[in-house]
Amino acid sequence: MKKILNDPKRFVDEMLEGLYAAHPGMLGYTGGDLRCLVRADAPVQGKVALATGGGSGHLPVFLGYVGRGMLDGCAIGDVFQSPSADQMLAVTRQIHGGKGVLYIYGNYGGDIMNFDMATEMASMEDIEVRTVLVKDDVASAPAERAETRRGVAGMVFAFKTAGAKADQGGSLDEVEAVAQRTLANTRTMGVALGPCILPTVGKPGFTLGEDEMELGMGIHGEPGVRRGKLETADQIAEQILATITADMPLNSGDRVAVMVNGLGATPLEELYILYRRVHQLLADQGVSIHRPFIGEFATSMEMPGASITLFKLDDELIPLLDHPAHTPFFRV
Amino acid sequence: MKKILNDPKRFVDEMLEGLYAAHPGMLGYTGGDLRCLVRADAPVQGKVALATGGGSGHLPVFLGYVGRGMLDGCAIGDVFQSPSADQMLAVTRQIHGGKGVLYIYGNYGGDIMNFDMATEMASMEDIEVRTVLVKDDVASAPAERAETRRGVAGMVFAFKTAGAKADQGGSLDEVEAVAQRTLANTRTMGVALGPCILPTVGKPGFTLGEDEMELGMGIHGEPGVRRGKLETADQIAEQILATITADMPLNSGDRVAVMVNGLGATPLEELYILYRRVHQLLADQGVSIHRPFIGEFATSMEMPGASITLFKLDDELIPLLDHPAHTPFFRV
Incomplete structure (x- = not known):
């Protein structure tokens, strides 16, 4: 371990x-x-x-x-x-x-x-x-x-x-x-590229093939919606956004906050590559991103993978999102 | 990959x-x-x-x-x-x-x-x-x-x-x-638990056994000073601090900033476990930590491992360290 x-x-x-x-x-x-x-x-x-x-x-x-x-x-x-x-x-x-x-x-x-x-x-x-x-x-x-x-x-x-x-x-x-x-107004979906390891167990709770990913896996390794070949960053972003917006429709003119969250082992560089496509897709729909959050916000130990969250905003929620906050791990 | x-x-x-x-x-x-x-x-x-x-x-x-x-x-x-x-x-x-x-x-x-x-x-x-x-x-x-x-x-x-x-x-x-x-006034030393993977290469640049670590490895996988069995967090912290303070002696009453930096895949929880021992060791020497920095500050893609940096402070450097800074990735 x-x-x-x-x-x-x-x-x-x-x-x-x-x-x-x-x-x-x-x-x-x-x-x-x-x-x-x-x-x-x-x-x-x-x-x-x-x-x-x-x-x-x-x-x-x-x-x-x-x-x-x-x-x-x-x-x-x-x-x-x-x-x-x-x-x-x-x-x-x-x-x-x-x-x-x-x-x-x-x-x-x-x-x-x-x-x-x-x-x-x-x-x-x-x-x-x-x-x-x-x-x-x-x-x-x-x-x-x-x-x-x-x-x-x-x-x-x-x-x-x-x-x-x-x-x-x-x-x-x-x-x-x-x-x-x-x-x-908030929806999230993730993708896992591998497992995490509990300290007291010492071995992975599940395995994923060297070229596999699992869409929709939970942050404790709960089963996802589909296991398959590892896809590109753009394909992953497209599928996650399609699933989220099927559940929470967005219209041109809507404003959102976006979180691209690393699950533990995924480099920040890759999160920005995911964000790139999320930004393009939302811009194409006329949806503006009020504030992006890109980094590790909710992890699963050393799990490789990421999640994307959309938070649909309005005139009351925006100032609350922008209100100062200060913790050892998070700051606005 | x-x-x-x-x-x-x-x-x-x-x-x-x-x-x-x-x-x-x-x-x-x-x-x-x-x-x-x-x-x-x-x-x-x-x-x-x-x-x-x-x-x-x-x-x-x-x-x-x-x-x-x-x-x-x-x-x-x-x-x-x-x-x-x-x-x-x-x-x-x-x-x-x-x-x-x-x-x-x-x-x-x-x-x-x-x-x-x-x-x-x-x-x-x-x-x-x-x-x-x-x-x-x-x-x-x-x-x-x-x-x-x-x-x-x-x-x-x-x-x-x-x-x-x-x-x-x-x-x-x-x-x-x-x-x-x-x-x-600044010294760093790291430990790697595994390799990282270059996107254009697609496979690890080196391998480490399932129970091995390498002390002193560089952030591009440059060879370290010692490869051996994976040791405990406390042992790792002790060796790194001993090496650093042999090179830059600290005295009772000194003030330092400490950075415990994740190299990519290491959970924040483990960085805090490392910090715990660093804090104890410095307190035992009468050295006070003016400000800790615990998180990912300088990574090597998805490399598992961490580095510890000590920065010895004085009355001129402290206000400079505490001066406001604001980037998309870092804030004081």
Whole structure:
């Protein structure tokens, strides 16, 4: 196993020890548990608090979006494992600033069960918690079962806009509505060129032939929609955009944010080659790109591959996307 | 070959087409040549201009550091190939704001030959050009031949401090002196866990066994100082720090910037595990880390591995490191 680590069982905790050593002014943890991460200045009184959580192995998702203008806290699980309800509750208590808490996280069973338990426990402490689930992966289910789709990189746009709304003093209703509207306007699809390796397992969870790719694969290696010969960057971009726009039609004059996200091992150069074709295709349709995000935003360890996210904007969402944000991993 | 691209021969140009489409307000090119990249607002009159250049395949190095508070232009070669003297001259002409131009680039033969020719041609046009070579890779030669060392990730610190000095109105002498002093105080060493693949070649340039690593390997796959069994993150950090501090001693009370740089395929999680041990080792010596840089700053396509850079600071260099900088790839 080609990984830079010590004890595989301490992978997440040692990563977190490094993280807190690196960013002491920005991040801290609560309840004596490294995995209950909060903004160093939490709670921010009078602000709606935002929390997320999920398994490790996706940096900067999830914890990388905790910071000013984005999230207030994050519960951190083992690699690809849900954190516990108790950890979510500890984060919730620490970040609550008197105006309620919004959970935004991916549509995965373990996370839902634990976040729902945390919600119930928080309500017994008179903390109002709402939940918005991220289901942006168009490849994970057809439109008629869109409610079952998985959450992937598009969650970053919900963190951004809802975080901005909270930063501007929005109510829990308003922040929740912004998150919901952002996700209603957000679609993602990915392509994997190979597997990733869990530290405690030490070998790939699946294999792909030397000349194969898998369109629509999930960020934990969930099966995609089609495995086939590796295609060109342009062909990949065309198929992903066609699938996304079949699900979320775009019209001439529309404005979007585009994310071209590396899954882990794909060079930035290749992400720009993908972006080139995305930009051409949207320009041909009269769609303008308000802001591109090109880099690693939601990864799957060292998986080679990429995802493309489109976020359809409007006059309310644009200033929220452009509102300042500053975390150790992300800045606008 | 598992790469997301179209025609391998158009790898660099298509990457650049994507880049200019993504960042039109920040970056442009001159002379009708995509590979002659400049700040969109070049030339900045009355400011010393800074340029770099070198082969592609290292993003964000080199072009990712062109922007406010850092560099003014960059000549871009094919993957791992030097750009031409004519391209460097075209960049130099476009960025010259009347106070001279400083070249900062890595100590590689092809680049030196071409940058020196560009310097001569520029002088015939009454543009004064100075050069500071980056030679931060301690593994590439022993101290007695330090002048022959290669330039790697440490160049980013020279871009940052010299760029800040220029932004603050420094003279060519002053900007050059800051770059030299920064590099005199900067050391880097890397470890590779595997090869990278050139788009036009399509197969790895070397192989490493499934349980092997190579300490000190260069960012083009140049041989390192020792190939052996893959060691733990802590052992890797300890050996790299021991090598660096043998070459550049640190004392209790010293302040440093630390860069833990991923070479391409190494997950951010693993970089934080490395940083954890670097932080411990420096704290044990009474050395404080003024600012950590953890992420991908100088890559080698999809090479798995990492490098660690230490930059010893002082009261003049700290404000230059902290001075605002803003490029599409880097922000302080």
